Amino acid sequence: MTSKYFMPTRVVAGRDCIVQNSDLFRPLGKKALIVTGAHSAKNNGSEKDVKTALDSVGISYLVFDKVMSNPSVACAYEGAGIARSNDVDFIIAIGGGSPMDAGKAIALLAAQEIEEEDLFSGKYDSKVLPMAFVPTTAGTGAEVTQYSILTNDRKQTKTSISFDLLFPSIAFLDAKYMEHLSIETTINTAVDALSHAVEGMMSVRASVISNALAAESIRMIMCCVPEILDWRSVKNAVLDANTREQLLQASFLAGTVIAQTGTTAVHAMGYSLTYFKDVDHGRANGLLLGEFMRFTAKQQPELIGRIIEIMNLQDVDQFINVMDILLGEKETISPEDIRYYSSLAIQTRNIGNCVVTPVQEDLQKIYEASFL
C-alpha cells in the first residue's frame, strides 16, 4: 500500500519568535489581513507582537476580529470580502482553532470565486492567499494542517474543506500567549491534541512517520497530566511555562499527524455534541475517545495495546478514568439524541478512515457507553 507524507508549513517556535523573525513575513506580501476573535489575541499579547513585527518590516495591515467559536460559512465569506475589497496580499490568523479555520477559508475565498454550494466540493483552482498562523491555544494543530473546519448548517454539523494549498506558509509557536488560558480551555485543547494523535494511530492512513510523531505527542501530553491536575488543585497558580511549551509542541506534532491521517469516528461523533449541545470541540472528542478505543481494541488489540503502553497506562479503563478526572461531569444526552447523532456521524468521510470501520449501531453503542 502507498503511504504519503506532506506538511510544507515552516514552523518557528520559541519565546518571542514572531518579533525575532519578522523577516519571515516579507515574502508573503506588503499588506496583511489579521483574522482573529474579538478579545483573546488582544489580551494575550499575540496581536501586539504581530503588529510590532509587521511594522518593523513595513507591512501594512487591517484587522478582521469578528471570528466566533466554531466559525460559520458566512463569517468566512465576510472576511474574504474584506480581504478582496482591501486588496490584501496575505492572511495572518491569530487564535485557537476558530480564527485559524476561518483564516484558511478566507485565504481560499479571497483568491478565487467559489459559490457557497461548492465550498465543500474539494474542486478548487490552485490559488490561495499565503498565510502565517499564530496559535494561541495548544490543541487544534490547525497551524500545520490543510483543513478548514466550518459550521455547516445545511448538514447540521461541522464540515471540513481539505486542500493542500491550505497549509499555512508559516506557523509561529510561542507558548507565552497561553500563559493565562483557563484551566478548562487548557484541558479541552490538550485533550483535543491527544485525540488527534490517538486517532492518527487508529487511522487507515497511519504510517511510520505519522506514528512516530503521534507516539511522541501522546507521551508528551500524558506526561503533562499530573502537572495540570496539580495546577487545578491550587487556586490562582499559573501552569508552569515548561508544561505550556510541551503542550504546544505536542499539539503541533498531533496536527502534523492528522494532516497525514485525517481524523476518525471520534471527531465525526463529537461534531454533533458541539453542533447541538455546544460541547467544546476538544472536550467532545475526549468524552468519546476511550469508548472508541475499546471498540477498536476488539479487532485490533495490539494496536490499542501499543497506544495504552505509550500512555504509560494499564488498559482502556484506566484511560477512561483519566479522561473522567480531567473532564468532570458529563452533559446529559438522551437516547433520542444519540440515535440522531449516530445517523449523522455515519455519513461523514471520517468513518472511512477508521482502521476498524464502525456501523451506525456501533456508533450508537459508543455514545451510549460514553454518556448513559
Add this chain to the structure above:
Amino acid sequence: MTSKYFMPTRVVAGRDCIVQNSDLFRPLGKKALIVTGAHSAKNNGSEKDVKTALDSVGISYLVFDKVMSNPSVACAYEGAGIARSNDVDFIIAIGGGSPMDAGKAIALLAAQEIEEEDLFSGKYDSKVLPMAFVPTTAGTGAEVTQYSILTNDRKQTKTSISFDLLFPSIAFLDAKYMEHLSIETTINTAVDALSHAVEGMMSVRASVISNALAAESIRMIMCCVPEILDWRSVKNAVLDANTREQLLQASFLAGTVIAQTGTTAVHAMGYSLTYFKDVDHGRANGLLLGEFMRFTAKQQPELIGRIIEIMNLQDVDQFINVMDILLGEKETISPEDIRYYSSLAIQTRNIGNCVVTPVQEDLQKIYEASFL
C-alpha cells in the same frame, strides 16, 4: 531559543509507487532531465519505472547518466548545461546520494547563472527547477533535504550547498529497487542513516520533532541489524523485503532530521576519509560515530545515555562493538594523515552544530581512538 522545522517535500512510499502515482509528475512540467549513474538505475528497474510513468502522462525526457560517486562540481555544471540546452522543465534524480546531490546542483545551476567561485556562497536567487527524486539506496536521505554535497577540490573535501529551494517537490520511496544491493552497500548506507539520526540528536539545532523522528529512525535501524547479520552469514540469500522497507523508511526519517539539525563533526571528519582514502561515505561516518559519542558523553552523559537506551544497548563500548562487527577491518590511517584531516575538519561549519564543541585536538583524539 527559537527552534525551526521545515521539510516541504511530498513523500510517496510503497511498492510500485512511481507508476501508480505518475500524475504527480504533471505539475512539474512537460520535459524532464533524468539524472543518474551509469548502471544501477538501469539494473534495479527504477529508470524503467520512471520512464513508464512519464510516458503514461505524456512527459518527454532525456537522460544524463554520467554521475560518478561523490560527484564533482564539474559534473554538476555539465548536467546543468545539458538541462539548459535542452530546455527541460524539471529534474528527476535516481540513485544513491550521488545522483541526488548532483541533481540538486543541476536544478540550481540550470535555473540561474552561478560562477564556480560563488557556488558554495549560499547567495542565490529564488529560482530552481522543480525536482522529483527516487532513492535507490537507503542511507543518504537526500530526497528530503535541502543539501547538495559536492566534491570540492579547492578545499580538498566535500562541501555542501544548503538552500531551502533544494528540497525536492516529490520523493518516491520504493524498497524494491534495493532488493539486489550488495551486503556492503546495504550496511554502509544503513550506517549513514543511523549516523544522521544520532548526529541529529547531538546537534545544537535538535528539537522535539527532530528528536522524535531521530529516535524512531535509530530504533528501526538497530532492529534491522540482526537481520542484516543473519543475511551476511548466508550466501546468495536476499535480505527480507520488510527489512528493506524498514531501512528505507528509517533513512527518510533520518534525512528529515538532518534537514533540521545539520550534521556534526562526524560528517566533517568522515569527508577526509572519503576524499583522501576513498572510504565510502556512510562507512566513514560509522567508523567515527562511536568515539564522537564517547567524546560528547563526557559533557552530555544524559543525552548519550538516552541515545544508547533508544538503541537498546548498554553503553558506547557496546555500540562501537556493533559498528566493528558491521564494518569489519578498518583502513590504515597514519598519525600524519590524522593531523592533517583534523586541521581540515575543524574549519567546517559542521563543528558549530555540535552540542559539545570539539577543538582540533579533540578531533585528533577521536580519529586516533577510531583508527590507531
